[in-house]
Each structure stands twice: as structure tokens, then as C-alpha cells.
Amino acid sequence: MPALRIDGRAVAARVLADVKNRAATFAAAKGRPPGLAVVLVGEDPASQVYVRNKGREAEAAGFRSEQHTLPVTTGEAELLALVGKLNADPGIDGILVQLPLPKGIDTDRVLLAIDPAKDVDGFHPINVGLLGSGAAEKALVPCTPAGSVILIENVLGPSLAGKHAVVVGRSNIVGKPVAQLLLQRDATVTIAHSRTADLPALCRTADILVAAVGRPEMIRGDWVKPGAVVVDVGINRIPAPEKGEGKTRLVGDVATEEAAVHAAAITPVPGGVGPMTIALLMANTLVAAHLREG
Numbered sequence: 001m002p003a004l005r006i007d008g009r010a011v012a013a014r015v016l017a018d019v020k021n022r023a024a025t026f027a028a029a030k031g032r033p034p035g036l037a038v039v040l041v042g043e044d045p046a047s048q049v050y051v052r053n054k055g056r057e058a059e060a061a062g063f064r065s066e067q068h069t070l071p072v073t074t075g076e077a078e079l080l081a082l083v084g085k086l087n088a089d090p091g092i093d094g095i096l097v098q099l100p101l102p103k104g105i106d107t108d109r110v111l112l113a114i115d116p117a118k119d120v121d122g123f124h125p126i127n128v129g130l131l132g133s134g135a136a137e138k139a140l141v142p143c144t145p146a147g148s149v150i151l152i153e154n155v156l157g158p159s160l161a162g163k164h165a166v167v168v169g170r171s172n173i174v175g176k177p178v179a180q181l182l183l184q185r186d187a188t189v190t191i192a193h194s195r196t197a198d199l200p201a202l203c204r205t206a207d208i209l210v211a212a213v214g215r216p217e218m219i220r221g222d223w224v225k226p227g228a229v230v231v232d233v234g235i236n237r238i239p240a241p242e243k244g245e246g247k248t249r250l251v252g253d254v255a256t257e258e259a260a261v262h263a264a265a266i267t268p269v270p271g272g273v274g275p276m277t278i279a280l281l282m283a284n285t286l287v288a289a290h291l292r293e294g
């Protein structure tokens with residue numbers, strides 16, 4: 001049987017509709033909408049697209065939405081001053097500083113400066129620690145991992161007891177937090193990376209396979225266990241000469257069509273995890289608003 005294609009756009013639309021309803025309730029009770037500030041330093045085209053989309057979704061959810069675009073020459077002190085101002089702004093519940101930051105700015109120092117209660121990316125060490133110590137209900141959890149786990153739960157249900165999850169990739173943004181979330185749901189979790197021995201053989205033992213390596217179509221069909229649930233977090237732009245000269249297309253970290261022969265369910269790229277990231281950012285902003293206001 002061909003794999004179920006997990007429709008991330010449809011699930012994200014349901015999350016966003018719920019956020020919009022709850023944001024209206026919050027606004028009626030508190031006399032103000034939840035507020036999200038997104039900070040972009042420089043002109044990276046992919047980051048510009050992400051930031052624009054985040055602003056659009058925030059407005060669609062009924063939030064106050066602010067975008068701060070700073071030139072690539074911005075110094076760390078100036079960026080820290082803006083973060084300080086947003087920390088102190090009572091109408092702002094969520095602060096997101098788009099990564100990567102230009103060279104010369106210490107990313108860790110900037111992330112540490114964000115008020116943990118407004119850290120809607122979940123990258124502050126306080127939130128990382130709360131997630132790691134099993135207190136995720138008190139933490140702001142990173143958006144892409146949280147969205148990925150919702151997609152898995154939609155297929156397998158809330159308990160992952162007895163399942164072996166293999167997470168390929170150990171980044172702070174995806175690999176490590178998604179592993180923590182899967183562990184919390186009682187999966188047995190292995191984190192694999194570029195130095196793992198015989199990665200294909202390890203992947204073949206995965207009931208749940210999460211790919212977050214940033215290498216186009218690295219995970220091949222014969223790495224996938226029959227009946228596995230495959231979540232592809234990668235978004236890679238590659239040349240597509242078949243579409244014409246200079247054209248490109250988006251692919252994930254998984255060779256989707258090959259993997260779909262073996263998997264029970266798989267997320268497509270685009271239209272899988274991507275839409276969930278933005279939906280969970282809005283959900284996190286609402287969580288942050290309630291954390292601050294009760």
C-alpha cells in the first residue's frame with residue numbers, strides 16, 4: 001500500500017484556527033491582543049521570506065505583529081538594545097530573532113538576552129533546560145520539533161511506547177529538542193549524526209524516522225523500515241534543469257518517492273513540517289501571552 005502523505009498544511013490550518021479563536025478570547029479578557037515581534041538582521045532572502053510569512057500569519061491570527069529589520073552592519077550592542085526594549089514592552093508576548101545572525105554577532109549572547117517568558121523559539125537555556133528535565137508544560141518548546149511531533153501523533157496517537165525513534169541530526173533547533181519530545185511520549189530514542197556508524201542500518205530499525213540533517217535526499221528508500229512513519233524536516237533548494245535553465249525545486253532530506261514505497265506515512269516537502277513550524281510559533285505566542293498574563 002502506498003504511504004499516507006501527511007498533510008501538514010491541513011493540520012497547521014486546524015492549529016491556526018484554534019489559535020485565532022483563543023487569541024480573540026484572550027484579547028476580550030485582557031483588553032489587548034497577543035503580541036509577536038520578529039527581528040531580522042541583514043537581507044538573507046530565505047530569512048526575509050520566513051519573516052514575512054510569520055508577520056502575515058500573526059496578523060491573520062489577530063495578533064499585534066511587529067517586524068524589526070536591521071541592516072547587516074548592525075552591531076551586537078544595538079541588537080541587544082532592541083531585545084531589551086522588546087523584553088520591557090508590555091504589549092509584546094513573543095520575541096523571535098531570525099537565525100542565522102550575521103558574522104560578528106554572538107548568537108548565544110543574543111538568545112540569552114531574550115526574556116525566557118517571551119522566548120517563542122524555545123532556544124533560551126532556561127527553556128532548553130525545562131524541556132530536558134521533563135517539565136515541558138512549563139517551557140516554551142521549539143516550533144519545528146513541536147510541530148513534527150503533532151504530525152507523528154496524528155498518525156500514531158499520543159503514546160509512542162514501544163516505538164523506536166531514530167532522529168537523524170543533532171542540532172539545537174531540531175534534532176535535540178525533537179528527541180526530548182519523543183522521549184517524553186515514551187518512545188525509545190536514538191540520535192544519529194554524521195559520525196554514526198552504518199546509518200542506513202540504524203535507520204532500518206526505526207519505527208519513527210525523523211530526518212533533520214540539511215542534506216538533500218540523503219535518506220534513501222531502502223533505509224526505511226516497512227511500515228515506518230517518516231518525518232522530513234529538511235528544506236533544501238536544488239537545481240532543477242528539467243524545469244528550465246536556472247530553475248530550482250525544494251526537496252527534503254528524504255528521497256520521498258523511494259521512501260514512500262516502504263513507509264506507512266511520510267511528510268512531503270513542501271507541505272509537511274514547514275507549515276507546522278509557523279503554526280506552532282503562533283501557538284507559542286499565545287502560550288507566552290498566558291504565561292505572562294495568566
Ligand code: GUN
Nearest residue numbers: 096097098099100121144
Ligand atoms: N532560522 C531557521 N529556523 C529558525 C527558527 O525556527 N527560528 C529562528 N529564530 N530562526 C530560524
